[in-house]
Amino acid sequence: MSEWSRQALARWFVFLGGGIAWLLHLLAVYAVGEFGCVAGWGDFLGLSLVVWLILGLTIPLLAIAIAALVVGYRYEKRFATHEIRGLEAQDPGVALVRYGVVANGLFILTILGETVPVFFFLGGC
Amino acid sequence: MSTRFEETWASPSGFPGFFAEVNNRPLGNRFMITAVIFFMIGGAMALLMRLQLAVSDNDLIGPEVYNQLFTMHGSTMMYLFAVPFIEGLALNLVPVLIGSRDAAFPRLSAFGYWCYLFGGILFYSSFFVGNVPNAGWFAYTPLSDNAYSGLGMDLWVLGLGLVEIAGITAGAELVVTVLKMRAPGMSLNRMPIFVWTILAIGIMSLFAFTALLTATMMLELDRTLATRFFDPNHGGSSLLWQHLFWFFGHPEVYIIFLPATGIISMVIPTFAKRPLAAYPLVVVAIMFTAFVSFGLWVHHMFTAGLPYLSMSFFTAASLFIAIASGTQVFAWIATLWGSRPQFRVPMLYAIGFLLLFVLGGMTGVMVSVVPFDWQVHDSYFVVAHFHYVLIGGAVFPFLAGLAYWLPAISGRLLDERLGTWGAILIFVGFNLAFFPMHQMGMHGMPRRVYTYPESLGLDGLNLLSTAGSFLLAIGFLVFLADVILSLSRGKPTPDNPWNASTLEWATLTPTPNYGFRQLPVVRSRDPLWESPPQETSLESEAERITRNLAGAPETWRGTLITSVLRAEIQAITWLSGSTYVPFLFAVGLLVTSIGVLTKFYWLAALGAAVSLGLLFSWLRPDPALEAQLRDDPAVRKTGLPVFTSGTRALGWWGALTFLTVVAMIVGALLYSYFYIRLYASAWPQDGLPLPGFWLAGAGYAALVAGALAQIWAGRAFKDGRTGRVKLGMALALVAGLGYVVLQLVDLSRLGFAPQANAYASLFYVLAIAILLLALCTIATTAVVFWGYAQGKLSESLPLHLEVATLFWGATAVLGVLVYATLYLSPYVLGGTP
Numbered sequence: 001m002s003e004w005s006r007q008a009l010a011r012w013f014v015f016l017g018g019g020i021a022w023l024l025h026l027l028a029v030y031a032v033g034e035f036g037c038v039a040g041w042g043d044f045l046g047l048s049l050v051v052w053l054i055l056g057l058t059i060p061l062l063a064i065a066i067a068a069l070v071v072g073y074r075y076e077k078r079f080a081t082h083e084i085r086g087l088e089a090q091d092p093g094v095a096l097v098r099y100g101v102v103a104n105g106l107f108i109l110t111i112l113g114e115t116v117p118v119f120f121f122l123g124g125c
Numbered sequence: 126m127s128t129r130f131e132e133t134w135a136s137p138s139g140f141p142g143f144f145a146e147v148n149n150r151p152l153g154n155r156f157m158i159t160a161v162i163f164f165m166i167g168g169a170m171a172l173l174m175r176l177q178l179a180v181s182d183n184d185l186i187g188p189e190v191y192n193q194l195f196t197m198h199g200s201t202m203m204y205l206f207a208v209p210f211i212e213g214l215a216l217n218l219v220p221v222l223i224g225s226r227d228a229a230f231p232r233l234s235a236f237g238y239w240c241y242l243f244g245g246i247l248f249y250s251s252f253f254v255g256n257v258p259n260a261g262w263f264a265y266t267p268l269s270d271n272a273y274s275g276l277g278m279d280l281w282v283l284g285l286g287l288v289e290i291a292g293i294t295a296g297a298e299l300v301v302t303v304l305k306m307r308a309p310g311m312s313l314n315r316m317p318i319f320v321w322t323i324l325a326i327g328i329m330s331l332f333a334f335t336a337l338l339t340a341t342m343m344l345e346l347d348r349t350l351a352t353r354f355f356d357p358n359h360g361g362s363s364l365l366w367q368h369l370f371w372f373f374g375h376p377e378v379y380i381i382f383l384p385a386t387g388i389i390s391m392v393i394p395t396f397a398k399r400p401l402a403a404y405p406l407v408v409v410a411i412m413f414t415a416f417v418s419f420g421l422w423v424h425h426m427f428t429a430g431l432p433y434l435s436m437s438f439f440t441a442a443s444l445f446i447a448i449a450s451g452t453q454v455f456a457w458i459a460t461l462w463g464s465r466p467q468f469r470v471p472m473l474y475a476i477g478f479l480l481l482f483v484l485g486g487m488t489g490v491m492v493s494v495v496p497f498d499w500q501v502h503d504s505y506f507v508v509a510h511f512h513y514v515l516i517g518g519a520v521f522p523f524l525a526g527l528a529y530w531l532p533a534i535s536g537r538l539l540d541e542r543l544g545t546w547g548a549i550l551i552f553v554g555f556n557l558a559f560f561p562m563h564q565m566g567m568h569g570m571p572r573r574v575y576t577y578p579e580s581l582g583l584d585g586l587n588l589l590s591t592a593g594s595f596l597l598a599i600g601f602l603v604f605l606a607d608v609i610l611s612l613s614r615g616k617p618t619p620d621n622p623w624n625a626s627t628l629e630w631a632t633l634t635p636t637p638n639y640g641f642r643q644l645p646v647v648r649s650r651d652p653l654w655e656s657p658p659q660e661t662s663l664e665s666e667a668e669r670i671t672r673n674l675a676g677a678p679e680t681w682r683g684t685l686i687t688s689v690l691r692a693e694i695q696a697i698t699w700l701s702g703s704t705y706v707p708f709l710f711a712v713g714l715l716v717t718s719i720g721v722l723t724k725f726y727w728l729a730a731l732g733a734a735v736s737l738g739l740l741f742s743w744l745r746p747d748p749a750l751e752a753q754l755r756d757d758p759a760v761r762k763t764g765l766p767v768f769t770s771g772t773r774a775l776g777w778w779g780a781l782t783f784l785t786v787v788a789m790i791v792g793a794l795l796y797s798y799f800y801i802r803l804y805a806s807a808w809p810q811d812g813l814p815l816p817g818f819w820l821a822g823a824g825y826a827a828l829v830a831g832a833l834a835q836i837w838a839g840r841a842f843k844d845g846r847t848g849r850v851k852l853g854m855a856l857a858l859v860a861g862l863g864y865v866v867l868q869l870v871d872l873s874r875l876g877f878a879p880q881a882n883a884y885a886s887l888f889y890v891l892a893i894a895i896l897l898l899a900l901c902t903i904a905t906t907a908v909v910f911w912g913y914a915q916g917k918l919s920e921s922l923p924l925h926l927e928v929a930t931l932f933w934g935a936t937a938v939l940g941v942l943v944y945a946t947l948y949l950s951p952y953v954l955g956g957t958p
Contacts, residue, residue: 008690019416026420029438035803037432050434092690095314095405102409110417110445117437125432 010071011093014100017068018107025061025111029054037125048124058115065111069104072097130676134226134639137703145703147231148638149216152238154534156213159242160206161605166249167201170194172598175558179591181579191575192259197249199262200281204288205245207381207519212237212295214526215323215384217534219299221629221636222317224308224645226684227700229301229775230294232707232743237294239711244287247718251277261573263374264344266355266366271348276722282345283718289338290714296330297782299323305775306684307692308628309667310647314408315692317627317650318401321408322387325415326380331782332419333380335789337373340366343797343890349721352879352886354797360810360883364429365800369793371422379418381515383411385522386453389475392525393457395625396472400651402459403452410449410456417446427498436495443493450486454479469623470544474525477552481517485510488563503573506566512559524551524604531608532622536635537615543607550600557593561586626651643675644685647692663693670694670763677759685765686773696769699754710739745908746925748917755920768920770927780928784935787898791939794894795946798887808955810884813877815955818948820874824867825944828899831860832937835906839930842923850926854910857933861903864940868896888947895936895943902932 036050044052075097137145146152174194177186186194220228228234251257256277260268269278303324307316316324344366346352353359355366394401401407420442427436457479466472488510492498501507532538565583566572577583621630631653632641646667649655674685674697682700687693713736720729754760754767771777802808809815838853872892879889909925912918918925 019412023416023419026438026442030423030435033432033435033438035799037434038803092312092314095312096690099314099405099409099412102406103412106409106413106445106448107416110442113441113445114438117434117441120437121434125434 008093011075011096011100014068014072014075014104015096016100017071018065018100018104021061021065021068022107022111025058026114028057028061029114032057033125043123047122050125051118051122054115054118058111062108062111062115065104065108069101069108072101072104076101128676129679130639130642131637133678133680133682133702134637136638142703144708145705147235147701147703147707149220149228149231149234150534150636150638150640152234153213153215153217155238156209156216156241158213159238159245160210160213163201163205163245164210165601167198167206168598168601170198170201172594174198175591175594177575178577178587180588181577181581181584183576186575188575189259192573193257195573196258196261200248200258200285202515203262203377204285205241205248207515208292208377209241209288210523211326211381211384212241212292212299214523214530215299216295218530218629219302219320219323220306221533221632221640222320222627223303223306223311224628224641224647225302225306226640226644227638227682228298229306229700230298230779231682231701232704233294233298233779235704236707236711237291237298239708240287240294240714241291243711243715244284244289244291247280247284247287247715250284251280254280263370264366265370266344266347266363267357269344269366270355279345279348279722282341282348283722286338286341286345287711287714287718289334289341292330292334293338293786296327296334297779297786298327300327300331300782301775301778303327304689305686305778306698307687308645308647309671309685309687309692309694310664311687311692313690313692314405315647315650317387318390318404318407318411319384319387321411322383322390325411326383329376329380329415329418331785332789333373333376335786336369336793339790339793340369340373343369345721346886346890349724350879352890353881353883354801354886356883359881360801360805361886362801362804362883364426365797367426367429368422368800369797371425372419372793375421375425376418378511378514379414381519383414385478385519386411388522388526388529389457389478390453391625391627392471392475392522392529393460393466395529395623396469396475397460397464397466398624399460399464400626400654401456402462403456404650406452407456410452413449414446417442417449421446421493424493424498427495428502433495440493440495444490447486447490450482454483454486469528470539470541470548471525471529471623473545473548473552474521474528477548478517478521478525481513481521481555485513485517489514501566503571504566505562505570505572508572509559509562509566512562516555516559521551524548527604527608529623530629531611532618533629533634533636535612535615536618537611538618538622539607539611539615543603543610547600547603547607550596550603552600554593554596554598554600558590558597559593561590561593565590621653626654628652639682644671646671667694670765673762674759678757679759681754681757683754683757683760683767686769686775689772694765695773696766697760697763698775699750699767706739706743710736710743713739746912746918746921748912748919751918751920768924770923774924774927776924777927777931780931784931788935788939791891791894791898791943794887794891795942798891798946801883801887802954805884808884808951810882813881813884815951816875816888816948817871818944820867821871821944821948824864824871825940827860827863827867828940829937831857831864832933834860835930835933839926842926851910851914854906854913854929858903858906858910861899861906864899865896865903868892868899891943891947895940898936898939902929902936905929905932 032050032053036053041049043049079094136148136151173186174191177183177191216228216234220226254276256275258274258277258281260274260278267273303320343354347354347356353361355361355363357363390401390407421439423431423436423439424443492501492507492510528539528544565586568583570577570581570583618634628645631645646664648657648664682702683697684700685694686696686698688695713732716732717729717736720726720732760767834853834856838850841849841853877885879886906929909929913922
């Protein structure tokens with residue numbers, strides 16, 4: 001893969017990574033919640049298996065969203081280091097990264113927000 | 126005197142020509158006019174309901190008619206007005222806003238319009254058969270099953286099916302148009318916000334409408350062929366319908382609302398005379414809303430008995446979406462802050478929207494909280510909430526958009542005084558009609574009930590609400606009168622009457638069919654307000670190309686294709702001229718629907734056969750046309766290709782959107798399969814045997830082999846090995862046909878019918894879905910193979926090969942998923958849970 005393609009891929013990852021991670025997270029936790037609660041999955045180490053599975057799914061998906069944010073942030077820093085003023089208007093790739101950084105922040109918050117209720121249902125549904 | 130270029134782009138003349146129109150602007154107008162007619166019919170129904178509710182214990186309309194009225198009112202407004210109106214507005218404006226001559230797939234636009242019109246007519250024909258649907262706009266089962274609904278429900282379902290097809294085609298059309306047809310230089314970060322919202326809802330439509338299309342197909346199969354998807358007596362589930370419906374229903378609200386915010390983001394900066402504040406944050410808010418809207422469907426089902434844990438996820442998502450909406454509101458306030466806005470008619474509606482939408486949004490946050498929702502669910506509080514969102518948050522912006530853009534569309538100015546009166550009446554009438562409903566709901570007045578007792582003490586508020594609704598209707602009539610008067614005697618629109626910043630005001634008014642004689646080159650986000658003097662080498666090359674294409678090509682409709690991110694020129698593309706094929710294709714589908722309705726299945730088969738024939742003539746490669754385009758002098762002068770492949774070609778994107786829709790259909794069916802499994806006491810249900818996996822396994826293995834052979838053929842083509850290309854495609858065809866035979870043999874040996882129970886229904890429908898996709902793939906490959914073998918495809922061959930490969934890839938992947946689900950998963954998930 002050429003350097004240009006890698007850069008383009010990284011920028012699209014920054015733009016869409018958090019959103020896709022959030023979507024997968026919601027679908028996964030919904031499926032686990034619905035199937036696990038209805039089927040009455042058991043406990044493990046005092047916590048319901050549903051909770052374990054939701055936390056287990058949240059960590060990698062949250063990591064993807066955080067990775068998108070970090071990659072975006074590193075790009076941002078590089079733009080700042082080069083002191084490129086008004087670059088956003090010139091290079092749409094830069095704009096893509098800037099939109100992505102903000103969006104990833106929101107998606108990370110949403111993933112966390114969706115995970116918090118799990119701690120109120122540690123013993124079951 | 127018109128030039129040859131103008132004649133090429135002219136609408137076909139005369140009455141027959143009406144059916145051959147494919148240009149985006151007249152079709153956009155037709156969508157909007159038809160939608161407004163449906164809006165008036167739906168509005169009249171609302172007034173009848175309000176008359177019934179004006180006083181307590183009223184018997185003006187009985188409960189049966191009331192049920193029919195609220196069903197048809199809701200259905201009309203959601204399916205036949207709001208979404209089609211946006212489709213029309215977008216179809217009309219997006220090409221000119223992005224500096225293109227037309228939308229990407231003109232015949233698809235025409236096909237979508239005819240589907241929409243025929244769907245609406247089917248919908249309303251229930252009044253003529255004396256069996257109007259009464260199951261609500263959501264058609265919950267079992268209310269919409271055969272046991273409780275008659276022929277009217279079939280008309281509703283099949284009509285809706287056609288309208289959904291229109292929604293999906295519009296989505297595909299708009300996404301590809303926005304991504305590939307922007308003017309040179311209009312990179313993604315220079316797109317007008319309205320175009321961003323259209324891009325977002327185009328993508329959303331592909332998923333949301335497909336979920337509903339799948340659900341309504343399943344419902345109609347339950348009704349006509351006695352399948353059991355939603356029949357709890359045979360292992361089906363009524364809640365499954367609710368899940369599938371709301372997976373469409375909630376995003377639909379945002380499909381309506383997002384473009385409305387896009388309109389506001391165009392109107393406010395124009396009248397505040399300054400660029401939109403926080404453009405990047407508004408883009409993020411749109412993107413975030415588009416994503417998260419798919420994570421809210423369960424918040425319509427908080428009282429359906431779902432696990433508390435599941436509901437909590439959706440409460441969180443519902444609360445977080447308020448951040449995105451709030452961001453947009455603050456951006457509009459920041460744009461207005463410190464400016465000296467002109468309060469012209471579009472701006473009055475925009476200000477009205479700001480107030481009403483904030484109120485509707487606040488109550489939205491309230492009902493996303495489970496305990497509050499339990500208190501007000503199915504009460505008038507919810508009616509007030511969604512009318513504030515849908516009228517305040519969407520109809521007000523639509524009116525702002527019409528007042529803003531009609532001078533460009535019609536070439537005539539509206540009357541300011543009449544427009545102002547209309548805006549005032551609508552604002553006052555709306556608040557009188559709907560604000561009291563919050564209180565009625567809190568006092569326990571239930572919705573969807575035809576009357577209420579005097580003892581509730583709500584007579585005064587109801588009477589006020591009814592009076593308000595009539596005032597609102599008068600306001601709409603004043604607006605309509607303003608439009609009609611302006612069309613006949615309005616002043617001609619001067620150049621850029623609002624001093625706006627975007628490209629729709631950079632061409633003639635009314636906007637000609639071809640949009641721009643010379644395509645613009647864009648250098649900033651507000652091209653009519655600022656144009657950086659420095660010209661880059663890319664821009665000067667773009668200027669040279671657009672100059673060469675001024676008024677050209679002369680004999681065929683052509684426009685530029687640009688890259689997705691940076692909008693760099695990539696090619697010139699051919700766009701279809703006038704043709705009857707889309708109209709006839711839609712007629713074929715209508716005949717098919719009528720055949721199903723009347724149980725004249727030979728008629729349905731005839732309609733389907735005619736449709737397939739027309740589809741073939743639509744998609745068939747045309748070697749003569751290829752030669753004409755290649756040799757066009759204007760094309761030669763620019764040095765640009767007309768035939769491209771991969772992500773440069775519109776056809777590739779068209780195939781991708783089609784396959785996305787197919788994947789979504791299969792996804793919805795797979796979800797249904799596992800959902801039914803979850804609640805089944807045994808699997809397969811009713812002691813049906815486990816499916817044998819060897820024979821079908823061989824079939825699906827053949828499907829994968831076919832995909833690999835096609836990929837091999839594609840690689841051989843790139844290496845210039847003609848013999849291997851033919852061999853690879855021939856092998857793919859043989860493998861595909863092998864799969865078809867094996868799958869048919871397997872289905873014939875199953876030993877149970879699709880009517881046995883929900884498991885059996887899903888088994889057949891999933892297997893047949895892949896079978897149909899495979900047949901589609903085989904037909905596509907056969908056409909390309911035939912054209913290649915005959916030497917009739919030259920320039921467009923790479924694209925055709927790529928499309929065939931895409932089809933094979935999707936068929937193989939979806940086939941393997943379905944095989945694993947149908948034939949292997951019962952061995953893991955089987956038995957009793």
